[in-house]
Amino acid sequence: MSDLRELYQEVILDHNRSPRNFGPLEDADLQADGHNPLCGDRLSIAVKVDDGVVTDVRFQGSGCAISQASASLMTEGIKGKTLVEARALFDRFHRLVTDQTAPADDPALGKLNVFAGVRDYPARVKCAILAWHTLRAAVDDSHEAVSTE
Amino acid sequence: MTSVAQTAQSPASQTLDVRRIREAFPLLARTIGGKPLVYLDNAATTQKPQPVLDTLSRYYAAENANIHRGVYQLSQNATQAYEGARAKVAAFLNAAEPAEIIFTRNATEGINLVAQTFGRWQVGEGDDVVISTMEHHSNIVPWQMLCEEKGARLRVVPITDAGELMIDELASMLGPRTKLVSIVHMSNSLGTINPVRQVVELAHAQNIPVLIDGSQAAYHMAVDVQAIGCDFYVVTGHKLYGPTGIGALYGQRRWLEAMPPYQGGGDMISSVTFEHTTYNKVPHKFEAGTPHIAGAIGLGAAVDFIQGVGFEAIADHERRLLDYATDALLGVPGLRLIGTARKKASILSFVLDGVHAHDIGTIVDTEGVAIRTGHHCTQPVMDRFGVPATARASLAMYNTVEEIDQLVATLTKVRGIFG
Numbered sequence: 001m002s003d004l005r006e007l008y009q010e011v012i013l014d015h016n017r018s019p020r021n022f023g024p025l026e027d028a029d030l031q032a033d034g035h036n037p038l039c040g041d042r043l044s045i046a047v048k049v050d051d052g053v054v055t056d057v058r059f060q061g062s063g064c065a066i067s068q069a070s071a072s073l074m075t076e077g078i079k080g081k082t083l084v085e086a087r088a089l090f091d092r093f094h095r096l097v098t099d100q101t102a103p104a105d106d107p108a109l110g111k112l113n114v115f116a117g118v119r120d121y122p123a124r125v126k127c128a129i130l131a132w133h134t135l136r137a138a139v140d141d142s143h144e145a146v147s148t149e
Numbered sequence: 150m151t152s153v154a155q156t157a158q159s160p161a162s163q164t165l166d167v168r169r170i171r172e173a174f175p176l177l178a179r180t181i182g183g184k185p186l187v188y189l190d191n192a193a194t195t196q197k198p199q200p201v202l203d204t205l206s207r208y209y210a211a212e213n214a215n216i217h218r219g220v221y222q223l224s225q226n227a228t229q230a231y232e233g234a235r236a237k238v239a240a241f242l243n244a245a246e247p248a249e250i251i252f253t254r255n256a257t258e259g260i261n262l263v264a265q266t267f268g269r270w271q272v273g274e275g276d277d278v279v280i281s282t283m284e285h286h287s288n289i290v291p292w293q294m295l296c297e298e299k300g301a302r303l304r305v306v307p308i309t310d311a312g313e314l315m316i317d318e319l320a321s322m323l324g325p326r327t328k329l330v331s332i333v334h335m336s337n338s339l340g341t342i343n344p345v346r347q348v349v350e351l352a353h354a355q356n357i358p359v360l361i362d363g364s365q366a367a368y369h370m371a372v373d374v375q376a377i378g379c380d381f382y383v384v385t386g387h388k389l390y391g392p393t394g395i396g397a398l399y400g401q402r403r404w405l406e407a408m409p410p411y412q413g414g415g416d417m418i419s420s421v422t423f424e425h426t427t428y429n430k431v432p433h434k435f436e437a438g439t440p441h442i443a444g445a446i447g448l449g450a451a452v453d454f455i456q457g458v459g460f461e462a463i464a465d466h467e468r469r470l471l472d473y474a475t476d477a478l479l480g481v482p483g484l485r486l487i488g489t490a491r492k493k494a495s496i497l498s499f500v501l502d503g504v505h506a507h508d509i510g511t512i513v514d515t516e517g518v519a520i521r522t523g524h525h526c527t528q529p530v531m532d533r534f535g536v537p538a539t540a541r542a543s544l545a546m547y548n549t550v551e552e553i554d555q556l557v558a559t560l561t562k563v564r565g566i567f568g
Contacts, residue, residue: 004515008508008566039507040524040537062537064505065567121511 006117007124008065011073016065021075025058034061034134036126041067045134052082057135064127070115071131077112083139090132097128165462171547173198173454184517187552192337192365192496192543193521194387197451201391204450208443216442217416217433231442234449235432238397241452242363242382243373249405251398251435252445256364257287259383259398260331262435263360264291266408267381268329274300277327281306281314281343282533283336286526288362292331301328308533312339312488320351327352330359334366338525338541339488340496342366349378358404364388368545369467369494371460374399386444391451395444398435405431412437463546470544471495474553478542481560487539495544498525501560504567506538512566513559520556 028046035042041063048056057079059071074093078086092109095102097118104116118128171177176196179186188196208230214223216231232247239247253259268291272278278292282305289303296303304327306319314332323330330352335342345361352359358380363372367384374382381404386395400408410417410428414437419427428434455463474497478484483502501509510522521541524531531537542556 004512004566007511013567038523039505040531041507042537062505064507066508124507124511127507 007121009114009117011111011114012065012069015069015072019059019068019072021058021072021079023058023060025056028058030138032134032138034130034137036063036067036130039064039067039127041127041130043067043071043131043134045071045131045138047135047138049083052084054078054081054083054086059131063130064124066115066118066124066127067130070128073112073114074131074135077110078135086135087139090136093132094129097125165458165466165546167466167547167549170458171549173200174547175199175202177547181517181519182515184515187516187518187555189542189544189548189552189556190519190521191368191388191545191548192525192541194393195368195390195545196547197392198390198454200454201447201450205392205443205447208446213443215439227442230446230449231440234445237449237452238384239399241372241456242367242384242397242399243375244399245375246402248430248432249399249402251400251405251432252440253383253396253398254394254441255387255396256362256383256385257291257396259381259396260288260360260362261291262398262411263329263331263381263383263400264295266411266435267358267404268292268295269299270407270409272296272299272301272328275326276301277304277322277324278302279304279306279319279322279327279330279332281319281332282308282529283312283314283339283341283527284331284333284529285337285362285364286528287364288331288333289529302326305529306332308339308341308530311490312336312341312493312530313490314341314343314348316344316347316351319348323352323355323357325355327355327357330357331362332359333362333364334372335363335369335494335496336488336527336530337365337496337543338498338527338530338539339490340493340498340543341488341490342370342492342494344492345377345379353378365494365496368455370464380404386448386451389448389451390454391448392441392444395441395448397448402431405435410437411435414438416440458546466546467495467544470548470550470553471497473550474542474544474556477553477557478560481557482564484560487534487536495548496541497543498539498541500536500539501563504563506540508567509540509560509563512563513556516555516559516562518552518556518559 025046029049030047033044043061045059057075115128174196214227216228235250236247239250304322307315349359360381361379363382363384368389382399387393417429417437419429487498506522523538
């Protein structure tokens, strides 16, 4: 088991305490709800898109520190990006938190690299990935709530 | 029987010798990430004592044969061991006779069996089935499915802020349309011990049968199904220090005789032609196919072990652990207990201000402490208390005050990380 500080980095604790882009978003173009039944984490993500570019994104909900911080940092990470770029970030993030051989400092992920420690805690991958799955559901314009189960 | 159990049973040792008890459970000696394991998730499953492990291994190494059919000695012996285990479980629950015990996979299957046989036979359109807010999903969903199929109504007895059953509400729900009351004996997420005898008296006054879910109760306290007076009682072997995949349903003979069978197949029949099948006698009518023979025999060894230690000693030890743990946990800043019933068992659900239960679970795990975090298969209880999840320490006969100290120390570490 690796050091806990690798998992609970100060950036993560900070985003858990003070999540960015938290709250409702008026006139959202895309929206989806996510649920992690195992932990009871619930997220709702709303996105504004202009010409394929994410102009605003906000989230609401409750959950563990990893899921809250992941949602908060994701909103920062995708604002200003195109939907295609956001999808590519999802794939990179997924590798970061699940693949032991992936680099822990992917330049494309920037601040999101703080979640590299999650790969050593398989039970917590679902927490880190919930926001991203929910975003993907919103982008795919699925009206079904996504579940990590 | 092991020397551990014999020692604990002797009149000279009224109190439980925890050190000797622990020696009987090989898994408790292991480490997690280099730290001694502190296993506090007994409400999910208990660890297995050596006599149970030996029984399982001996069965497969030297005694394995199919039961109820062979004329050869090996099969006869396996049948005797299997039926002997039924008699042990019957005595453990104080059933009137072994035939009132049906082996199932677990408590969940016991409840589903009653829902699919008794339920489909007795519950009709416009009827009621009564459960409570504190039920495990396994005592909710089978009744929901039945009620949906039959056009019946599922009624839910509320609980207080302390997590106690509102017995007056239960009484007021009972009526001529009530076909069954199904209530948990001991809540797995709150620790509450329900007044099951009173529930049975209220229901029986109106000729309503009662099922009691004893999954948690049966390893904490002596269960006497005749004294409770219930019509059905379910237990699961893996929480009784026994194997997984084996459980038992107690049913009063008059019901078992009258109920239609559950699954069809071998062993549950007396004779089969393409025109007509005659069903076997109780309890075999409800045990289609080759059962979990090794599991049943292992469960027999497990109840032997429990009775060797004795519920008086177990209850006394667990009561002291509960009192100690309650005080110790309440000393952790920002900790709130969920489930504070006056009568409760050694199950402590809690939340910590500003820290999600899952983060608590991960952090204490790095110190070797295994607790449960989440909704504990009781989502309506979480909704009732307005929390998404709780952390839960559930204590068994082999836990110690030192382990509770270790839990509290790791919770202090959680506070250190989260501020």
